Amino acid sequence: MLDYKEAGLESEDLKNMYRTMYLARKLDERMWLLNRAGKLPFVISCQGQEATQVGAGYALDREVDIISPYYRDLALVTHFGMTAEETMLSAFAKKGDISSGGKQMPSHFSKKLCNIMTQGSSVTTQLLHAVGASFKFKMDGEKRVALTTLGEGSSNQGDFHEGLNFVGVHDLPFICIIENNKYAISVPRELQYGADKLSDRALGYGMHGEHIDGNDPIAVYKAVKEARERAINGEGGTLIEAMSTRLTAHSSDDDDSYREKEERESMKETDCLVNFRTYILDKGVAEEAWFEELEKEIKAIVTDATKAAEKAPYPDAREALTHVYEEVQHG
DSSP states (O other), X not given: OOOTTTTTOOHHHHHHHHHHHHHHHHHHHHHHHHHHTTSOSOOOOOTTOHHHHHHHHHHXXXXXXXXXXXXXXXXXXXXXXXXXXXXXXXXXXXXXXXXXXXXXXXXOOOBGGGTBOOOOSSTTHHHHHHHHHHHHHHHTTOSOOEEEEEEGGGGGSHHHHHHHHHHHHHTOSEEEEEEEOXXXXXXXXXXXXXXXXXXXXXXXXXXXXXXXXXXXXXXXXXXXXXXXXXXXXXXXXXEEEEEOOOOSOSSTTOOOTTSOHHHHHXXXXXXXXXXXXXXXXXXXXXXXXXXXXXXXXXXXXXXXXXXXXXXXXXXXXXXXXXXXXXXXXXX
């Protein structure tokens, strides 16, 4: 793991980053339990990829930059301002769901007040949304960047190539992070692409490319911070490939027996949350007592959010078509 001081971080930054990673993990774990109890219909997990998401988010300016996330980005949107209760309201498909009012699948994130762009259901379209935003930023001379994330499977979609080609042609203030967890649902990376590194594709688009350890939040922070500086200085976009670990099955509906037992066991060694905790302790940034207090705090937050979402009302059936079709005024 990189030295945090060399990356320009302070000890409090590490604690803040860990807190968000831990909150996302505990929210995720609670939703899995609720799904298995028959209370939630579907969960798609961020477990194991929190380091990439929080490291990236921490390097951005939440006041001006926008993110166009993909469905596994619970930790990223939590950093950008989605609350635990909002996450649970979405998971339970309740009326108060900030993303869709309970009409969209969970993990289709959206919160305008926090610069989280509305997410489409079609795979990889979030990249095009972010490219469009970055084009607007350049046209208007704004010192802002648009960041999008996706899995390595999405990097083979046409939207990916067309979008990044446009970024390269126009030198847009844009950052794309491939959260490469080595599986596109059940398809391993060797059956997804022939390149050694997906970041090498950046050369063909006329962009800066970087291949990093996505399990190291400090390395991710450093790479995204530098990418942002280049972007706002008119030096164009960046394609970052962050090698990460998907600790769970693709979703609550997936049987990941396609991964050998030995592989699943070995993934625990790369758990970013466990390793970051060890790093913080080794550096003397925090002691065990701090982690113990944090665990109590986060447990209360997750429990309160769960209870509030369970008690919240479902949307009225009459709202099913609201914001779906244009309402034409007659007369």
